[in-house]
Amino acid sequence: MKFEYHRPMKAISLDPDYARNTSRRLVAGGLTGNLYLNSKKWLGYRDQVLHSGEGPIHAVKWRTRLVAWANDAGVKVYDTINDQRITFIERPRGSPWPKLLLPHLVWQDDTLLVIGWGTSVKIVSIRTNCHQAANGTYRQVPLSGMTQVDIVASFQTSYFISGIAPFGDALVVLAYIPGEEDGEKDFSSTAPSRQGNGQRPEVRIVTWNNDELSTDALPLHGFEHYMAKDYSLAHAPFSGSSYAGGQWAAGDEPLYYIVSPKDVIIAKPRDAEDHIAWLLQHGWHEKALAVVESGQGRSELLDEVGSRYLDHLIVERKYTEAASLCPKLLQGSASAWERWVFHFAHLRQLPVLVPYMPTENPRLCDTAYEVALVALATNPSFHKDLLSTVKSWPKVIYSALPVISAIEAQFDTSSVTDPLKEALAELYVIDEQHGKAFSLYADLMKPEVFDFIDKHNLHDSVREKVVQLMMLDCKQAIPLLIQNKDLITPHEVVKQLLDVDNKCDCRYFLHLYLHSLFEVNPHAGKDFHDMQVELYAEYDPKMLLPFLRSSQHYTLEKAYEILIRRDLMREQVFILGRMGNSKQALAVIINILGDIEEAVEFVTMQHDDELWEELIKQCLHKPEMVGILLEHTVGNLDPLYIVSKVPNGMEIPRLRDRLVKIITDYRTETSLRHGCNDILKADCVNLLIKYYKEAKHGIYLSNQGDEPQAKRNDINASHVFEKSPSLRTMEVKSKTRAGGRCCICFDPFSIQNVSVIVFFCCHAYHTTCLIDSSYTSSSKKEIEATSQEAEMYDVYNDYVDDNGNDDGETQVGGTRMRCILCTTAAS
Numbered sequence: 001m002k003f004e005y006h007r008p009m010k011a012i013s014l015d016p017d018y019a020r021n022t023s024r025r026l027v028a029g030g031l032t033g034n035l036y037l038n039s040k041k042w043l044g045y046r047d048q049v050l051h052s053g054e055g056p057i058h059a060v061k062w063r064t065r066l067v068a069w070a071n072d073a074g075v076k077v078y079d080t081i082n083d084q085r086i087t088f089i090e091r092p093r094g095s096p097w098p099k100l101l102l103p104h105l106v107w108q109d110d111t112l113l114v115i116g117w118g119t120s121v122k123i124v125s126i127r128t129n130c131h132q133a134a135n136g137t138y139r140q141v142p143l144s145g146m147t148q149v150d151i152v153a154s155f156q157t158s159y160f161i162s163g164i165a166p167f168g169d170a171l172v173v174l175a176y177i178p179g180e181e182d183g184e185k186d187f188s189s190t191a192p193s194r195q196g197n198g199q200r201p202e203v204r205i206v207t208w209n210n211d212e213l214s215t216d217a218l219p220l221h222g223f224e225h226y227m228a229k230d231y232s233l234a235h236a237p238f239s240g241s242s243y244a245g246g247q248w249a250a251g252d253e254p255l256y257y258i259v260s261p262k263d264v265i266i267a268k269p270r271d272a273e274d275h276i277a278w279l280l281q282h283g284w285h286e287k288a289l290a291v292v293e294s295g296q297g298r299s300e301l302l303d304e305v306g307s308r309y310l311d312h313l314i315v316e317r318k319y320t321e322a323a324s325l326c327p328k329l330l331q332g333s334a335s336a337w338e339r340w341v342f343h344f345a346h347l348r349q350l351p352v353l354v355p356y357m358p359t360e361n362p363r364l365c366d367t368a369y370e371v372a373l374v375a376l377a378t379n380p381s382f383h384k385d386l387l388s389t390v391k392s393w394p395k396v397i398y399s400a401l402p403v404i405s406a407i408e409a410q411f412d413t414s415s416v417t418d419p420l421k422e423a424l425a426e427l428y429v430i431d432e433q434h435g436k437a438f439s440l441y442a443d444l445m446k447p448e449v450f451d452f453i454d455k456h457n458l459h460d461s462v463r464e465k466v467v468q469l470m471m472l473d474c475k476q477a478i479p480l481l482i483q484n485k486d487l488i489t490p491h492e493v494v495k496q497l498l499d500v501d502n503k504c505d506c507r508y509f510l511h512l513y514l515h516s517l518f519e520v521n522p523h524a525g526k527d528f529h530d531m532q533v534e535l536y537a538e539y540d541p542k543m544l545l546p547f548l549r550s551s552q553h554y555t556l557e558k559a560y561e562i563l564i565r566r567d568l569m570r571e572q573v574f575i576l577g578r579m580g581n582s583k584q585a586l587a588v589i590i591n592i593l594g595d596i597e598e599a600v601e602f603v604t605m606q607h608d609d610e611l612w613e614e615l616i617k618q619c620l621h622k623p624e625m626v627g628i629l630l631e632h633t634v635g636n637l638d639p640l641y642i643v644s645k646v647p648n649g650m651e652i653p654r655l656r657d658r659l660v661k662i663i664t665d666y667r668t669e670t671s672l673r674h675g676c677n678d679i680l681k682a683d684c685v686n687l688l689i690k691y692y693k694e695a696k697h698g699i700y701l702s703n704q705g706d707e708p709q710a711k712r713n714d715i716n717a718s719h720v721f722e723k724s725p726s727l728r729t730m731e732v733k734s735k736t737r738a739g740g741r742c743c744i745c746f747d748p749f750s751i752q753n754v755s756v757i758v759f760f761c762c763h764a765y766h767t768t769c770l771i772d773s774s775y776t777s778s779s780k781k782e783i784e785a786t787s788q789e790a791e792m793y794d795v796y797n798d799y800v801d802d803n804g805n806d807d808g809e810t811q812v813g814g815t816r817m818r819c820i821l822c823t824t825a826a827s
Contacts, residue, residue: 010059050067065079095120121157160175383419514532695760744765
């Protein structure tokens with residue numbers, strides 16, 4: 001904005017609500033002697049002359065609704081709301097004219113106006129009765145009784161006032177001390193003194209009673225040549241419209257500007273923060289930190305002091321010490337932690353800070369943790385720290401994918417270490433890439449890899465790590481491979497084990513795998529049985545012969561070549577037998593092994609009479625073998641036949657004893673055969689007798705619900721049913737054979753509630769019908785005996801003749817019953 005008044009303007013003040021008020025008002029005055037109120041109207045900016053005719057306007061200050069200005073006559077106050085001048089304060093007597101020493105006006109608050117003029121200070125209280133509306137504007141009230149003006153303080157100074165400003169309940173005065181020869185002549189000329197006898201200006205803090213609280217002399221450049229009017233004092237405005245209780249608002253700091261022709265000095269109250277700043281300025285960071293921690297100064301200073309302390313340590317290249325102090329200096333500030341994390345990262349010193357980084361209270365952003373892990377990963381000397389950090393940090397505070405990408409990029413270099421691989425595996429687990437994690441665990445030979453496979457069902461991934469698992473623990477790997485042979489076929493396992501550079505160990509693992517596979521399923525690895533023959537011959541010859549006997553899938557010729565190369569005779573004998581070369585096999589047994597017993601066993605298994613002839617022929621030229629052959633022919637050959645084949649005159653060792661043994665063995669064998677036949681016959685007879693007895697005995701059946709028997713009878717009855725699980729079956733059979741009817745009265749069993757007796761011949765009778773029957777009087781006594789259920793049960797259950805008595809008529813506890821129909825038919 002530009003306004004032209006054609007004469008010098010000495011003072012200007014904006015409306016305190018200039019920014020919010022659309023009228024954009026301001027007051028200005030100068031040498032014209034007019035005080036203008038400039039405001040925005042409908043047709044543009046208009047000037048209103050508030051006052052004129054009393055000389056130039058030297059100072060003007062606007063506070064809320066009140067405008068104060070000073071001219072040659074004194075100080076006047078104008079109310080902008082009521083458009084009325086409300087008071088006049090006369091220029092102090094004896095004070096220099098304004099053109100020689102300007103008056104100074106300042107509002108200490110909304111109602112207190114401080115006037116500093118020459119050597120006089122006046123404090124004026126101006127109270128209005130207007131009320132502020134809800135929207136922030138002022139409501140006009142009648143002029144009568146509207147304003148009350150009082151001079152609440154006034155005093156004279158021994159110095160010239162070059163500037164004045166409020167300082168809480170006190171005042172800040174910029175004082176110019178006149179020399180001894182200085183007087184009114186100082187104001188007779190506006191030119192600076194050339195003698196150079198001016199004093200340094202002073203900043204004094206005084207009360208309303210002119211009590212000095214503090215004094216500071218200012219070393220300004222050229223102060224010797226300046227006079228009082230060459231200095232000025234200004235202060236920074238505070239937030240809010242007034243001071244609360246005469247004090248500045250919390251967090252605000254009063255700033256004062258002392259202006260000279262060559263210098264501008266900023267002044268503010270000295271406090272603990274000044275002491276801290278002084279300590280920092282002199283490099284005593286630890287002392288400054290101690291002062292802050294003791295509670296002096298603002299709490300926010302801790303961040304500043306800590307930051308400067310850390311900066312100092314970093315400049316000194318004390319990175320480890322700086323990192324160790326971070327938890328103490330940064331505390332719970334997430335933003336400060338993040339700032340220093342990235343700063344350490346920029347300096348390539350982040351690995352030393354990682355152990356101190358918080359994971360909660362505060363929790364930093366994901367990027368901070370990811371950058372830290374990447375910094376550890378890119379330095380091989382910190383790979384172990386990376387592993388421990390990945391294991392200790394909660395997985396929810398960062399994303400594993402960026403770290404994984406950074407580590408995977410290093411796998412093309414030579415800086416890959418085992419801790420880096422394990423850390424990458426842990427990150428894969430966090431990112432739920434269990435297959436890749438298993439691959440790394442297998443390469444690292446981690447024993448827990450087997451539990452990891454079962455936990456995450458990674459049996460399909462085992463296909464590519466067979467060798468590593470076998471080398472780690474073949475006792476666990478082999479069952480795992482066999483249990484999942486549908487996913488990991490034997491061909492894949494064998495191929496991987498054969499392709500390894502370390503052939504020795506892997507051939508042994510191959511042997512263990514194929515051996516276990518053969519025990520589980522003899523046909524699963526049939527394509528490798530030729531290989532197994534060689535592996536058995538190399539690592540476990542004792543198991544070769546059982547394998548040769550059990551398997552049908554190996555090539556006999558290849559197996560025989562391996563056996564010859566390994567000099568395994570007994571296995572050669574078996575293969576020769578399988579190949580049909582029985583005679584050659586027999587020759588090996590006799591001539592090389594010299595085991596006639598095995599030769600006899602071999603010939604016996606072949607069931608070939610010609611082979612017996614060959615055995616005899618092979619043994620005839622060896623007297624000792626002939627004797628042994630005689631001992632083992634009982635049950636196979638006639639000893640006389642062998643004796644007849646022996647050449648005359650051959651001396652056979654211990655021939656007499658061996659012949660005696662042959663005869664004795666023959667007699668023993670004959671006796672055993674006769675004894676076995678006798679026992680077999682006796683067993684057949686005894687079983688037939690037992691069956692006959694069982695067929696003759698009857699079974700007593702009764703309705704348990706209608707049976708008023710004693711407790712003993714109930715117990716015996718339940719015991720019978722336990723011992724005779726076929727009762728229900730026999731009842732069904734009786735119904736089938738006799739139509740479910742009594743064989744005497746032919747009534748169905750279901751319509752009469754009486755006990756029933758059933759025989760193994762499947763004939764059944766009512767108990768009452770048997771008692772009343774006239775078919776046999778001689779059996780009445782027997783039937784009456786059967787009326788006691790418990791006794792009949794005992795008889796039935798105890799029928800077995802443990803003493804082997806064959807008499808079917810023997811009574812046990814009573815006379816036994818017989819079926820009437822069957823007995824009559826038999827008689």
